[in-house]
Amino acid sequence: MESESKRKKESPNTAELAVTASFPDEVLEIVLSLLTSHRDRSSVSLVCKDWYRAERWSRTQVFIGNCYSVSPEILTRRFPNIRSVTLKGKPRFSDFNLVPPNWGADIHAWLVAFAAKYPFLEELRLKRMAVSDESLEFLASNFPNFKLLSLLSCDGFSTDGLAAIATHCKNLTELDIQENGIEDSSGSWLSCFPESFTSLEVLNFANLTSEVNTDALERLVSRCKSLKVLKVNKSISLEQLQRLLVRAPQLEELGTGSFLQDLTARPYADLESAFNNCKNIHTLSGLWEAVPLYLPALYNSCANLTFLNLSYTALQSGEFAKLVVHCPRLRRLWVLDTVEDKGLEAVGSNCPLLEELRVFPADPFDEEIIHGVTEEGFVAVSFGCRRLHYVLYFCRQMTNAAVATIVQNCPNFTHFRLCIMTPGLPDYLTNEPMDEAFGAVVKTCSKLQRLSVSGLLTDLTFEYIGKYAKNLETLSVAFAGRSDRGMQCVLEGCPKLRKLEIRDCPFGNEALLSGLEKYESMRSLWMSACNVTMNACRRLAKQMPRLNVEVMKEDGSDDSQADKVYIYRTVAGPRRDAPPSVLTL
């Protein structure tokens, strides 16, 4: 299918390209087809025209981090043989309701282009895109080889769209629906998989709420012998789960349904034995409303677990500690802060291989809880888990000294996302800003790629970041800084910066305009509730035609203020589908 017939060969230049001319294009393409990393491919395409051409013919996967940076036409023109597309749409702050609805990022135009140019498309992975039922139906009907659909944080569709996928995609291997704004009217979509359909390997509908037909699910699971990942939703009871496990002992990733049910002794024993029989499970999630009584059924399965996601399960420190004792091979752990510092101490003691820890707040708005987790829990983990390199930690208090200790123990952080939940909170012991904490992070962790800062921060934090964070790609800032200088330090200092998102900081026009050329080397910049004016944005837009400068105004705000600014590089020009609340300058 590598369409040699379509290729237009240019006559090779002789002298200079004697070396490459002796290297037939076909061979070059085969060699390049072994390259999978997008960065490598991008580098390769810049070497010379022949390599650019060979690369574009041999590329089968494309990743587009900002759907507006390029248009469907440009994409399909450059790459004729794409089988797998990953697209990300809205700015990340849309997760927190900071982006107006109907902002854009609609998949449909892309699908139409793909139907014409990539009829053999197999995989589509979307994040923060607007997806309608019509689009899903279109997808289901126009791509006979379609295999993989992954929708993460998308919105605009309903379970009817899923029904279309289930009905028509005969070769589907993966259906992964996570954390979407989906209108969940009924679980009947699951029953739409035909009885002849057996190819499913991944099924994740954990975040849907409607009940599905459990008989249909059981039959589906029974006949899909290659099913490796099954994540069911809350409506599936423990007894139903047991029946599913019995039919799929080959499972590698399991998301349970509700872990709450009145089980008598016999069904409990069956459940335990079903878990014991699934010897390949390395990832476990779900456990909605888990009652500690039934957790021991999991103990044997925990021995091989590498990823445990308890972020929807409110376990307290004691019962969590008992569970974690059985998980010595854990590499990734997501929990709620109900486990408290004591629970995290147990993690430190029992999980020496831990690489990633995420601690979410169970009750983020309740001022009366002064527990949850503190700096002590984090420190305890750092002593026991020296391989830790990814952390997302929500807490209510922190100290500079604790963070310094943590990074001393774990200098290999690549992702350090610390969220002290009260904005602008200082070190609670010394009452000083948290500058030294993040200073320690960037000084010690040379591999740092992603950083989220919080607490009371002056410009010093940003001086540190600009000076030391040479590998930083993503920075998230909120309620921090003192002056334009802060943002300037970052823009001038971090050579690999790609995404900068800022909210509620005293950075203004001078800071914004200090990054002119920088923005073209970045994916995007988000600034909201800062001190940026419309005029400055206009100036920026005028000077940098290859950037799209979009401003979102809020009700009742000053006309001259640019409340929310989203700036991104693009080769597609200003977008034409912006809603009225978004102004493109």
Added chain:
Amino acid sequence: MQGGIGLLGVGGGGGGGCNGNESGVSKVVESDDDELELGLGLSLGGVGGGGKGKVVSSWGECGRILTAKDFPSAGRRPSNASSSSPPVAVSGTKRAANSVPREGESSPPSASQVVGWPPIGAYRMNSLVNQAKAPISEEEKVADEKDKSKDASKKKICNGNKTNNIFSEKAHLGFVKVNMDGVPIGRKVDLNAHASYESLAQTLEEMFFASTPAINSIGGEKDLATKAFKLLDGLSEFVLTYEDKEGDWMLVGDVPWRMFISSVKRLRIMRTSEANGLGPRFQPRNDRQRAKPV
């Protein structure tokens, strides 16, 4: 209570909890990635002229921003628009009534007053609220839940007819607040994790009276039966009371445990001197308790 939650599912905010992407298979979306090299040098896209659209602020009308107002524990005034003034000097922002000020400076704005903060994705926020809900009666649940399928799945669990388990079918009720007289900051306790008054009392005593709380252990119930509990025996300075669904304050320990947890809304450790109005046995209230099938 969750009036606003339903709106979240439509339009704007379906968000992963901070890039929540748990499936190992879909990791390519999150792992080290780079965008398509746009080849700015090789093929320049068209230079667009600036759009001159009118600025029409429809933001305010297109659905409601979820604020802390929608959550059960928030009793403060939330702000509906991001403040555009620099919040670094925190004295300018409104304080929550209950927040404990630090020495020498005014208290920072609490998490509940700011839109989109803390940065937890809309989907996860939704789930957490449902988990931490205070127990409500069957009727209230039907009235409150907008999503009837959610309702259906809850009912399904609740109507389980097994009788020989130690947790009632409403064990998913989770956390209730506990306040103690003279202590400004309350706690929350998970009734889920207890099967008896003794177990609950032990936890509360550890929370409020001990300096180093021990890990709560479910298996230790045998020891609890013989222990004396300050909060239950009515002899000490404090006594444990609870507010039931009708808003009445009752002494803890009068009714069977399962009946208690199906009607308790919150707990209060009251000074014995103030608990006089409740009396050791408050008979008239007992028969107003609707006996839930357990």
